[in-house]
Amino acid sequence: MSGPSISRGADGRLFLRHGPIELIIEMLGPAAEVALAQAQACRYFDGLLDRLVKELPLLRRPLGAAYPMFRDPVARAMARAVWPHRDEYITPMAAVAGAVADGVLAASVQGCDLVRGYVNNGGDLAFFLAPGASLDAGVVADLDQGELAGRVHLKHAMAARGIATSGWRGRSHSRGIADAVTVLAATAALADAAATMIANRVDIDYPGIERVPANSLDPDSDLGDLAVTVAVAPLPLGVRRAALLSGVDRARGLLAQGVIQGAMLTLGNQVSTVGSVAGKILKSAGPRDQSEEGLAT
Amino acid sequence: MSDLIRCDACPVLCRIRAGRAGACDRYANQAGELVRLDPLLVAQRTLDQDGAMVPFLQTANDWDGALVAGAESFITGVGSTTTYPDYKPAPFIVASKPDGVDMVTVVSEGIFSYCGLKVKIDTDRFLGDEQKAVRCQGEQVGHVTTAEYGSQMLALGGVRHLTGGSKKEGNVTCQTMLELCEGRAVELKVDDGAVVVVQAGQPPIVDGENEALMRVGCGSATLGMFAPQWHGLVDEVVVVDDHITGVLSEHQAGKFLDMPAAGVRVRGRRSTPGRYFQVAGHGDGWGGTDVSDPLSIIDRIEAKTAWPGLRLLMVSTTGEDSAYFVLDDDLLPQPAEMPDRVQVVVDRIAENCEPALCSVLFMAGAGGSLRAGVTENPVRLTRSVREKITRVSCGGAPVYVWPGGGITLMVDVTRMPAGSFGYVPTPALVAPIEFTLPLADYEAMGGYMAAVRSVDDVLATGKAKSLPWRGDNPWPLTPGNRL
Numbered sequence: 074m075s076g077p078s079i080s081r082g083a084d085g086r087l088f089l090r091h092g093p094i095e096l097i098i099e100m101l102g103p104a105a106e107v108a109l110a111q112a113q114a115c116r117y118f119d120g121l122l123d124r125l126v127k128e129l130p131l132l133r134r135p136l137g138a139a140y141p142m143f144r145d146p147v148a149r150a151m152a153r154a155v156w157p158h159r160d161e162y163i164t165p166m167a168a169v170a171g172a173v174a175d176g177v178l179a180a181s182v183q184g185c186d187l188v189r190g191y192v193n194n195g196g197d198l199a200f201f202l203a204p205g206a207s208l209d210a211g212v213v214a215d216l217d218q219g220e221l222a223g224r225v226h227l228k229h230a231m232a233a234r235g236i237a238t239s240g241w242r243g244r245s246h247s248r249g250i251a252d253a254v255t256v257l258a259a260t261a262a263l264a265d266a267a268a269t270m271i272a273n274r275v276d277i278d279y280p281g282i283e284r285v286p287a288n289s290l291d292p293d294s295d296l297g298d299l300a301v302t303v304a305v306a307p308l309p310l311g312v313r314r315a316a317l318l319s320g321v322d323r324a325r326g327l328l329a330q331g332v333i334q335g336a337m338l339t340l341g342n343q344v345s346t347v348g349s350v351a352g353k354i355l356k357s358a359g360p361r362d363q364s365e366e367g368l369a370t
Numbered sequence: 371m372s373d374l375i376r377c378d379a380c381p382v383l384c385r386i387r388a389g390r391a392g393a394c395d396r397y398a399n400q401a402g403e404l405v406r407l408d409p410l411l412v413a414q415r416t417l418d419q420d421g422a423m424v425p426f427l428q429t430a431n432d433w434d435g436a437l438v439a440g441a442e443s444f445i446t447g448v449g450s451t452t453t454y455p456d457y458k459p460a461p462f463i464v465a466s467k468p469d470g471v472d473m474v475t476v477v478s479e480g481i482f483s484y485c486g487l488k489v490k491i492d493t494d495r496f497l498g499d500e501q502k503a504v505r506c507q508g509e510q511v512g513h514v515t516t517a518e519y520g521s522q523m524l525a526l527g528g529v530r531h532l533t534g535g536s537k538k539e540g541n542v543t544c545q546t547m548l549e550l551c552e553g554r555a556v557e558l559k560v561d562d563g564a565v566v567v568v569q570a571g572q573p574p575i576v577d578g579e580n581e582a583l584m585r586v587g588c589g590s591a592t593l594g595m596f597a598p599q600w601h602g603l604v605d606e607v608v609v610v611d612d613h614i615t616g617v618l619s620e621h622q623a624g625k626f627l628d629m630p631a632a633g634v635r636v637r638g639r640r641s642t643p644g645r646y647f648q649v650a651g652h653g654d655g656w657g658g659t660d661v662s663d664p665l666s667i668i669d670r671i672e673a674k675t676a677w678p679g680l681r682l683l684m685v686s687t688t689g690e691d692s693a694y695f696v697l698d699d700d701l702l703p704q705p706a707e708m709p710d711r712v713q714v715v716v717d718r719i720a721e722n723c724e725p726a727l728c729s730v731l732f733m734a735g736a737g738g739s740l741r742a743g744v745t746e747n748p749v750r751l752t753r754s755v756r757e758k759i760t761r762v763s764c765g766g767a768p769v770y771v772w773p774g775g776g777i778t779l780m781v782d783v784t785r786m787p788a789g790s791f792g793y794v795p796t797p798a799l800v801a802p803i804e805f806t807l808p809l810a811d812y813e814a815m816g817g818y819m820a821a822v823r824s825v826d827d828v829l830a831t832g833k834a835k836s837l838p839w840r841g842d843n844p845w846p847l848t849p850g851n852r853l
Contacts, residue, residue, distance in 0.1 A: 244395060
């Protein structure tokens with residue numbers, strides 16, 4: 074069994090990897106502060122996966138009426154992030170990537186005088202911004218292509234400190250058909266769980282959408298025998314709009330509850346945005362024109 | 371549930387179904403075996419104590435191919451896969467900054483419909499006449515082409531055998547090329563010629579006999595090289611060779627040493643004094659002839675010129691075969707024990723022969739569609755290669771790019787990483803190809819700038835396996851390090 078691996082890019086970025094966790098960490102600030110932050114990140118990372126694995130059976134269990142109790146702080150953050158979604162089927166695993174990013178970021182910047190920094194966990198980011206600082210994060214419109222569809226300009230004054238993306242082609246299974254749902258929230262864990270749930274709702278029953286039970290792909294999937302999407306044929310425009318609207322509806326609800334700050338949803342060449350930061354995402358979103366569909370809020 | 375395996379690579383201990391990967395996407399169940407998915411092969415080098423770039427970890431036996439932090443990395447095309455349709459950007463367009471210069475490497479695997487092998491077989495043994503078919507498993511996979519100095523060339527593969535003949539011919543041709551490119555041995559049969567076992571970097575085996583040495587030169591050249599060392603020790607030397615057999619006392623080399631004519635006349639067609647073509651047939655005997663008894667090439671010994679006691683050395687162009695004779699009173703050659711000082715020179719011929727090897731060059735054309743993965747305007751890539759702004763490599767190995775149109779390249783398969791080659795059922799070979807050029811030039815040629823990623827980003831995916839850089843290959847990223 075291999076342990077955590079640590080490597081450093083020539084540009085000063087830190088790469089931490091253990092099993093399914095892959096973190097890219099970048100900090101901006103005085104060299105000594107950056108070095109301290111990186112050391113703190115490494116120290117926190119050591120043993121993190123082992124602590125989560127100890128609580129894995131309960132983390133994979135769907136939420137019921139009772140709030141689940143965990144020992145590890147990251148596991149507890151996962152529970153907190155999924156709790157707003159308890160009316161639907163969800164397990165704390167829906168927030169694992171974001172919660173790990175939040176945990177490592179918090180441990181890393183603790184007591185350090187930094188300008189800004191981020192922990193990128195496979196596309197789910199937790200970031201730190203000193204007063205006056207900002208960060209440009211790339212946004213993809215299709216998880217399969219990975220090409221940037223635009224950038225979101227994150228500022229200290231905004232409430233968001235996490236950004237996460239979900240879609241049926243992503244690493245974890247989705248019950249919906251969204252190419253990508255990107256969510257801004259106060260923490261990466263909240264954004265992660267919300268992106269998962271909004272992406273699940275970008276859905277419609279239509280020929281050419283293939284689904285299989287999640288556990289037929291991954292026997293340990295926290296989704297059990299729920300159907301997950303494995304193929305989506307090209308869909309007519311009206312069908313895409315209807316599916317997207319279903320997700321937009323969910324995103325608006327989460328925005329109203331204060332769970333998220335904003336969201337961008339894409340399916341085919343349709344783009345919809347929700348929340349006050351949405352315009353900033355779309356500003357440089359390139360040729361994907363949302364206005365003709367009238368879906369933007 | 372028998373198709374499940376338990377991955378123990380990390381504490382998550384995923385159970386993985388056949389044909390699927392675990393949560394990390396790095397370990398997978400391939401037919402019940404836990405395998406590591408390392409799509410990319412990365413060549414790395416590092417600094418030694420004196421600050422020179424050297425292959426790293428050559429001595430570490432237990433190194434598992436994990437990437438080494440801080441080492442300079444070059445992403446090879448091996449395992450990068452290809453994009454289809456081709457107008458999409460290549461799978462990896464990687465920016466790096468060696469020595470402070472922004473460079474970009476477009477990394478891809480090419481599917482080469484037009485490709486073949488140029489095989490050089492170091493042997494003077496007869497393999498077959500020029501233009502004769504070369505077969506594998508009964509199918510024609512190529513033909514005998516020119517004879518070169520000490521070697522015989524074969525041209526194998528090519529689009530005509532791959533897709534221009536029967537389905538079986540195409541498949542056997544593809545398989546033959548793949549085996550040879552991957553450094554494995556292949557048995558080839560030449561029509562009306564020899565059966566030769568070819569393996570890149572290994573001596574050829576001709577009709578079951580291991581070829582050990584290349585001839586030092588033709589018979590005439592051998593005389594030119596060693597005549598002074600024989601002078602005074604023997605009265606005549608006949609160097610037996612399939613191409614040109616040399617007779618020392620008649621040869622310019624002997625005349626220059628004032629050697630008297632010896633009257634030993636060999637068969638064949640005289641070219642110039644002391645140089646004879648076709649003294650015997652082709653074969654696996656002395657010097658690539660069919661001669662096993664060297665005296666059989668002697669036509670006559672002239673009584674008015676020769677003398678009893680004349681010392682005659684006969685030797686092949688590799689020094690592997692030799693015999694020493696002394697003429698008796700009837701001027702008949704009688705075998706005699708070779709004097710030590712003569713033996714020394716015979717041994718020296720062998721010492722000067724290089725090991726006989728098979729060399730396999732992969733030759734292929736990077737067509738329009740492959741180039742379209744680099745730039746929206748493919749001819750600019752061709753021009754950039756021509757102008758030596760863009761460097762082409764295959765799996766990090768240097769290539770020779772032919773003059774003229776297109777990007778037609780040749781590469782020594784032994785300088786490429788193991789496992790570089792694959793095939794598609796078309797049939798066609800798949801080989802890694804990388805185009806490296808300054809970032810500014812890439813932008814100017816209409817490159818896919820939005821798809822450029824940093825080398826660290828690619829490495830951070832964790833789906834790359836490292837191999838030590840081969841010190842005899844030029845580092846592909848060094849500016850001005852022209853291949």
